[in-house]
Amino acid sequence: MVQVEETPERKLLEVKNLRKFFPIRRGIMQKEVGAVRAVDDVSFFINEGETLGLVGESGCGKTTTSRCILRAVSPTSGEIIYRTEDGETVDVVTMPRAQLRGLRRDMQLIFQDPFSSLNPRMTLMDIVGEPLLVHGLGNKKEREERVAELLSLVGLRPEYMRRFPHAFSGGQRQRIGIARALATHPRLIVADEPVSALDVSVQAQVLNLLLDLQRDLGLTYLFVAHDLSVVRHISDRVAVMYVGKIVELAPTDELFANPKHPYTAALLSAVPEPDPRRRSNRVVLQGEVANPADPPSGCYFHPRCEHATDVCRVEAPSLVEVEPNHYVSCHHAKELRLAGVAVND
């Protein structure tokens, strides 16, 4: 948790009104009959050197959002403003493909599954060195030196360079993936569920490594995950998504202690606490996540919300700042008193 409160905050990335709809096509003419609104009007920013956690249940659009930022998929509309190293701001959405390659040196991705994201036929040298090759950085000897440096940075022995991924455990493979992501000296790392495939004892090692790297290299993270306790540990601020929209965004401790959106509160109370003395009388959400191809009217959460009133059924709320840095998208955010988790134990 590197906090940058004292220094003037500089936005590294700003996402404005991002939308990504996937068309649903039917029939012989492949006529468009509808759209899956995977990401629907999402706006947020990330300051330099901070970690923004993006949480939500499967299908809420968190992965699509992160893919749009890297332009692995092209957004339907919206702006993604990125500030490059020399201080210029560029819009990733409208950038011509030819220029994207340079930008991608700056933004890298860490994948979820360390077993399928490493090519089994390539050695660590080839895997970790590939971004350098793609971007034409250094000759063979320089690349080898850089790979050795990267491997020791993530806690692997440089001698392993000639080995293949099958010789490594899940945690070690995830370290290889991290080394590859760091190869081109990126400033923004998008980590999509980087620890969800790992066992708890190894998960802690990888989380510690990510925090160390952030401190030493000044990295900025967009950390996508569904595990709230992991997100709480690593993030400075957290955004909660539900059916393609951000419903709440706040500094981590504030969000966990003082949630303002009923969905956030329900998510927090659904996490089983590792303490049998506190078997909770929790709020169990009824029903299922709304279908993003056919969302309900008004607030998407209203069919499952115990606080829903008439206005929730007709009018969609917008994300407003109810307290400094605390954004909520709920008609009743001001009057609701919701339970969070205890901060002082």
Place this chain on the structure above:
Amino acid sequence: MQPTPMVNKQRSDEPLLSVKNLHTHFPLDEGTVVAVDGASFELYAGQTLGIVGESGCGKSVAARSILGILDKPGIVVDGEIHFRRTQDNEAGESIDLAGQDPNGEVVRSIRGGEISYIFQEPMTSFSPVHTVGNQIIEAIRLHRDVSKSEARTIAVEMLGLVGIPSPETRVDEYAFQLSGGLRQRAMIAMSLSCNPTLLIADEPTTALDVTTQAQILDLLRRLQDEYNMAIMMITHDLGVIAEMADHVVVMYLGQVVESAPVDDIFHNPKHPYTKALLESIPRMDGVRQEKLASITGSVPHPYDRPTGCPYNPRCEAFIEGVCNTKMPELSLVGENHQVSCFLYKGA
């Protein structure tokens, strides 16, 4: 290794299931994988036993050994699995499942009937070419003497019981038409349709989102109260264990390293591995720590088991010449609390 018998006054005098010194091996061309290496545990009617451990610790293999559904070439080479048959007219006689033919009549009548199994991934455990209802009806008719239409009525009833909306139409749907949560509910409906006395739930909520997980855990607890079932809950999630279990068994590399009531596991853990596991999970409450405690290294490869205590290469309390030469035994350190570690006398 002789397990010390557990004494508990609150529980019914005789365990429903008692596994003693179970050894399950997978003889492969490259060598034998010792998946379960002398595990012992007991389970009482109406109680939940949590089995916790990291991947590869043998928790699923131990459970599959009970039902004789090991993947090839797995084989139970030693040990006893005593199961007390109390369903229907069985007068509580105890049989040793380890000595039975896994495809024989006795095991087939127990499997899916008195003992049911919930798998981790409900998508792959339902057939994609039969409706969910037909699969449940098949299971009911295998174990209960009812007609097809009676079985269908029971199936609809069970689907309703586990909270599937409009069960009379859902019964004719295929697994792929149901969401993950509904599919897991259908799986539970199927496993409960023959009134099992023991339900083995192997990571039943791992593939689900937290809000769905909360629904499923609630459902399991409610059904347990209603039917006085025993549940064997296998998971790597300590939160789920804390929420559900009465008694907890911690496994590492095929061995039981600690076995204790749930409160002792979380508030008075003894084994260094249990302690380290608890410290390495990020917490939802309290002040956030700068660094998480982590366990160095990773679970050894099964071909490459350390000598002595299986945990010794990663242990902080490692004693040279003791831990790496001798195998500790499970011994009693408190009421119902057993630990397998040289730090505690008697091991």
